[in-house]
Amino acid sequence: MFVLVLLPVILAADEIRVVFPNQPQRREALRTFFRGNVEYLNGRELAAVFSVNTYVNDEVNKLVLHFRDGEVKITAFSSFVVVDERTFQLPLPTYFDGKEYYLPARAILSVMGATVLPGARYDEARRTFIGPAVDAAFNIYAASIESKQNGTLIRVKTSQEFDTRNIVRYITDNGWLVVQVPGGLVDTLALNHSILGGIIRRARGRQLEKSAELRFKLTDKVSLPEVYQVNGAAELHIAIRNPARRKNDRTKELRERWYLDTIVIDPGHGGIDGGTVGKGGLKEKVVTLDVALRLGRLIKRKLNMKVVYTRDEDVFVPLWQRSKIANEAGGKLFISIHVNGSPNRGAHGFETYLLAPAKTQEAIEVARLENSVIALEESDHAYQEFSDEALILSTMAQSAWMKEGEALAAMIQEKLSQYLDAPNRGVKQAEFYVLIGASMPNVLIEIGFITNRIEEKKLGQNEYRQRIANGLFDAIVLFKQKYEGTMLVEQGK
Numbered sequence: 001m002f003v004l005v006l007l008p009v010i011l012a013a014d015e016i017r018v019v020f021p022n023q024p025q026r027r028e029a030l031r032t033f034f035r036g037n038v039e040y041l042n043g044r045e046l047a048a049v050f051s052v053n054t055y056v057n058d059e060v061n062k063l064v065l066h067f068r069d070g071e072v073k074i075t076a077f078s079s080f081v082v083v084d085e086r087t088f089q090l091p092l093p094t095y096f097d098g099k100e101y102y103l104p105a106r107a108i109l110s111v112m113g114a115t116v117l118p119g120a121r122y123d124e125a126r127r128t129f130i131g132p133a134v135d136a137a138f139n140i141y142a143a144s145i146e147s148k149q150n151g152t153l154i155r156v157k158t159s160q161e162f163d164t165r166n167i168v169r170y171i172t173d174n175g176w177l178v179v180q181v182p183g184g185l186v187d188t189l190a191l192n193h194s195i196l197g198g199i200i201r202r203a204r205g206r207q208l209e210k211s212a213e214l215r216f217k218l219t220d221k222v223s224l225p226e227v228y229q230v231n232g233a234a235e236l237h238i239a240i241r242n243p244a245r246r247k248n249d250r251t252k253e254l255r256e257r258w259y260l261d262t263i264v265i266d267p268g269h270g271g272i273d274g275g276t277v278g279k280g281g282l283k284e285k286v287v288t289l290d291v292a293l294r295l296g297r298l299i300k301r302k303l304n305m306k307v308v309y310t311r312d313e314d315v316f317v318p319l320w321q322r323s324k325i326a327n328e329a330g331g332k333l334f335i336s337i338h339v340n341g342s343p344n345r346g347a348h349g350f351e352t353y354l355l356a357p358a359k360t361q362e363a364i365e366v367a368r369l370e371n372s373v374i375a376l377e378e379s380d381h382a383y384q385e386f387s388d389e390a391l392i393l394s395t396m397a398q399s400a401w402m403k404e405g406e407a408l409a410a411m412i413q414e415k416l417s418q419y420l421d422a423p424n425r426g427v428k429q430a431e432f433y434v435l436i437g438a439s440m441p442n443v444l445i446e447i448g449f450i451t452n453r454i455e456e457k458k459l460g461q462n463e464y465r466q467r468i469a470n471g472l473f474d475a476i477v478l479f480k481q482k483y484e485g486t487m488l489v490e491q492g493k
């Protein structure tokens with residue numbers, strides 16, 4: 001188009017600061033461009049600062065900015081801007097370089113302040129655009145999504161800092177990435193109008209009682225993303241990596257499957273879920289994590305085996321996510337570590353559980369206690385009811401592992417009794433949610449009673465915790481020796 005080539009070049013020259021009254025930490029800038037002595041703003045950059053979607057109609061050279069409070073329609077080389085049904089005349093026409101739309105800066109900012117950004121105004125002396133007073137009822141706003149070479153980055157605007165360790169994230173079966181931010185108050189309208197890109201097809205916000213839930217529809221299967229806080233309080237970043245290439249050597253994969261090369265250690269509870277607390281104040285979540293880390297260190301040091309923790313710090317991880325982590329890591333053994341509690345203060349000793357219909361009232365009580373964490377999980381993840389039917393299905397699904405699970409449980413009880421001066425309460429069966437869904441031999445160990453005064457004291461000691469880890473380690477070594485070769489043959493049938 002020759003006419004455009006002849007027009008003078010437009011150059012980035014300066015910038016206008018953008019501040020938001022209720023978000024002192026949030027600072028943005030708009031680049032400005034000069035043609036002659038008129039200052040312009042780039043339409044798309046304007047949209048990005050306010051996290052609104054844009055639509056370009058190449059046929060008629062129109063750019064539309066979808067603000068929450070209305071649409072701004074801009075036409076190339078026209079001085080008329082239409083906001084919803086109202087037409088505003090700018091002192092000068094817009095400029096179009098064949099790709100980008102440029103708007104006379106001062107005029108477009110004042111139109112926006114009067115329409116789609118109510119209350120916003122341009123302070124010319126300070127070259128600062130004071131954005132609309134964001135509703136202080138919220139602390140999470142829109143997201144902008146960027147496609148990167150190795151994945152997709154979701155940048156969520158926030159006005160306060162969140163503890164990312166407590167953020168729950170998971171991917172639903174129908175491809176939604178769900179991120180729950182405890183303490184978050186999400187401006188759902190803003191989030192729903194986020195700028196999309198990468199593998200994100202839709203963004204949806206939902207306010208839960210204690211968390212903000214941010215949902216992103218994915219177009220591709222990916223693994224769980226990392227979430228981190230950047231720029232102080234201004235943004236939450238969710239980094240999604242591109243899916244790794246599929247292994248095409250199926251035979252090798254199958255052959256490797258039955259070798260004990262990866263162990264998943266699941267320290268019970270964590271974060272807002274402290275587990276059972278002793279009279280002396282000792283928390284179950286602290287003991288389980290420490291024993292898990294001690295066991296993991298032993299395995300890494302002495303066996304040629306990969307150790308995957310469902311958590312390795314004091315964070316909340318939903319039960320269902322724990323077995324998911326185990327499955328995704330290709331775990332060959334799943335060991336869940338817990339500390340027991342009982343209204344009977346005299347109860348003490350250690351016991352190991354298998355997932356199966358509970359046989360005694362006592363076992364049902366233990367399972368009820370460990371499963372109660374589900375009440376803390378704010379999600380619509382469908383927990384199966386522990387109806388007989390669901391239980392039969394889930395036990396059938398892993399009946400392939402029952403024999404190995406039983407053997408491992410017996411070995412654990414035997415080895416722990418060699419290390420601990422406490423009663424061996426035996427192998428038991430109960431319906432633990434965390435064990436459902438783990439497609440590998442799995443056990444849940446109650447290493448002692450925190451409700452027993454003497455055992456609480458022992459569980460608080462490093463030396464005692466190390467002895468527990470040693471016992472568990474010996475049992476794993478024994479299990480590995482006995483089952484590593486034979487499982488291949490049996491499963492191959």
Ligand SMILES: [Zn+2]
Binds near residue numbers: 268269275284338
């Ligand atoms: Zn527990």
